[in-house]
Amino acid sequence: MNKRSGIESKKRIIDAALRLFSEYGYSKASMRMIANAAGISIGGLYLHFKNKDELYLTLMKSKMDDFAGRTMDSVKDIADPAEAINAFMTVTLDYAKKHKGLILLQGRELGFTFGLEMKRKFFKKQRGIIEDIIRCGIRTGIFRKVNVRETAKIIFSVIRGFVLSIVVEPNALFSPEECGSLILNGLLKRDGK
């Protein structure tokens, strides 16, 4: 099983690493396991990534960029803020559900010193999108005059919680639609209705 195309090997390594990091966590997924799953030798693995940290970070970076790009795209040309909130919610949660591997990987090893800065940047960017939507909603008079930053944090927290739920209680997930509805309408009865 020799003489492969280099980039293809690298790709197989990344795939295997994502799978194993996700299932076992950073510490318990050993380089040997990853090499094995990728159909390459241990030495070969180190030919493509200079060490375990680099492998992990490369993985994270590429997947998170992809994630961010998609959510951004899905919202950018929706005019109605209420609809945009819903869309952002739905896209994010669906993506998370479909890519459990990434989610597991990123949720786990939380206190990791060496991936933290990257994650923070990612979160800030995502929260920024929500803030823009809220500001737009307030400007156009559709939303109440809430504290934009606080509210964005809260909404983002719902998403983060959902993502965590995927890991801990996969069969206790709520529907994105119901969630959008609660965020928009609240729990209290409307005066009129």
Place this chain on the structure above:
Amino acid sequence: MNKRSGIESKKRIIDAALRLFSEYGYSKASMRMIANAAGISIGGLYLHFKNKDELYLTLMKSKMDDFAGRTMDSVKDIADPAEAINAFMTVTLDYAKKHKGLILLQGRELGFTFGLEMKRKFFKKQRGIIEDIIRCGIRTGIFRKVNVRETAKIIFSVIRGFVLSIVVEPNALFSPEECGSLILNGLLKRDGK
């Protein structure tokens, strides 16, 4: 530093373990480190806990029981559902903020097979409290007729997200009050106002 009271040693071990598990995670906090921090020998550690798993689980169990008890107490004799939601939120989030160690410990190592069942039970119980409050709110006509289970999941998800935020972005936390307000009132402008 010999001849201690046994239970006191055990207590020191638990303290040290919580601190080190929290800071370094399950895998990277070694039994030697824990023994060291507890001021006991490696062998002595195994006198009190038969292995690393047991130490971890004992820790988790005791802290989670404490957590559950406190949140339960804080809500049980508040009549107004809206107020109860707020109280539950505040107490839970404050507790989480005050006990970062526990939170880190429990958020980290998410995919752990051997602690999962316990965690699920804990979450279910907590969600049950919220469900009761919502049901009460609907019955008394204060809340809209929402899907109780779904809504409870969502609210719980906010909490879970907050808890995660403590770890990842400690200075990007929202206020429990603002959060309660959003959940109760929603984002859309009220008809009357």
Place this chain on the structure above:
DNA sequence: AGTTCACATGAACAAACGTTCAGGTATAGA
């Protein structure tokens, strides 16, 4: 004073870890 017993020690062990390295092999160009 002697025995017992709960608590404590740290050297020792096997296993697993991340990483390196001396070497091997198939392809591409000469």
Place this chain on the structure above:
DNA sequence: TCTATACCTGAACGTTTGTTCATGTGAACT
């Protein structure tokens, strides 16, 4: 056919891991 190059191999190394065990120690009871 020879050489250069890119890709690959797995034994080996030095650490560190969780866990065990033969041995000690001091207080309490007989």
